[in-house]
Every structure is written in C-alpha cells, then in structure tokens.
Amino acid sequence: MDDLRAAVAESIKRLRVSRGFTQAQLAECIGRSLDMVSRLERGDATPSLETIALLAQALETHPSHLLGGAVMPDxxxxxxxxLIQRLKWSSDDDLAWIMKLLDLVERRPAT
Structure with missing residues (x-):
C-alpha cells in the first residue's frame, strides 16, 4: 500500500507541476484544502475515489494515470x-538527454 501511495503522490505532483498549477490552485480546482493537496503529494494521505476523479479532471488525465497505471494504446x-517507436532504438545516453529535455518542457510556464 505504501508503494501505491508513493506512486499516487508522485503522479499528482508531477502532473500538477507540468500543468503549471500551484498546490493552492489545484486545491481550489478540486474543492479540497491546500493542506490536503500537500498531504496527498507527500503521501501522507490517501485520496478517495471522488478525489482521484476530481484530480484527474483538473489535471487533464485519466484516473488510472494517477494510480501509476500505464497509458492504454488507444x-x-x-x-x-x-515518438515511442523512434525512442525504442535510442541509446541509453540519447534517452538520458531526451529525458532532460522533456523535464525542461514540463517546467516551462503554461501558455
């Protein structure tokens, strides 16, 4: 259960940051307190199904992605x-460089 809670916490934070939300903005979007969002991101609280659905909607993702689920091909x-097909044949060094580039893309300000 701790592994799942940690995966959910990481997913929430990663998606929130990539969408350009502060914790306060996300809390307002989902009708929860700032403290609750902070606790969710630290893995100190487990979200209810309702909260997972609200988070997924606010973060524009599928609820399964918040639970560490894989993206379905469709x-x-x-x-x-x-892009995935092209990455299959990349070297580890190239993939490390690409991951750094993607980190920069995720951190850019929302437009």
Whole structure:
C-alpha cells in the first residue's frame, strides 16, 4: 500500500507541476484544502475515489494515470505513438538527454 501511495503522490505532483498549477490552485480546482493537496503529494494521505476523479479532471488525465497505471494504446495520440517507436532504438545516453529535455518542457510556464 505504501508503494501505491508513493506512486499516487508522485503522479499528482508531477502532473500538477507540468500543468503549471500551484498546490493552492489545484486545491481550489478540486474543492479540497491546500493542506490536503500537500498531504496527498507527500503521501501522507490517501485520496478517495471522488478525489482521484476530481484530480484527474483538473489535471487533464485519466484516473488510472494517477494510480501509476500505464497509458492504454488507444489513449496515445498518433504523434506520441510515432515518438515511442523512434525512442525504442535510442541509446541509453540519447534517452538520458531526451529525458532532460522533456523535464525542461514540463517546467516551462503554461501558455
């Protein structure tokens, strides 16, 4: 259970940051307190199914992604599928560089 709670906490924080939300903004969007969002991101609280649904809606993702679930092929855009195919043949060094680039993309301010 602790592994799942940690995976959920990491997913919430990663998605919140990538969407450009502060914890306070996310809390307001889902009708929960700032303290609750902070506790969820630290893994100190377990979200209810209702909260998972609200988080998924606010973060524009599928609820299963918050639970550490894999993206289903039919949920992946054609461009993302093409990217995945190209990444299969990349070296570990190239993949490390690409991950750094993706980190920068996720951190850019929302437009």
């Amino acid at each position: 949920e992946i855009s054609p461009a993302a599928q093409q």
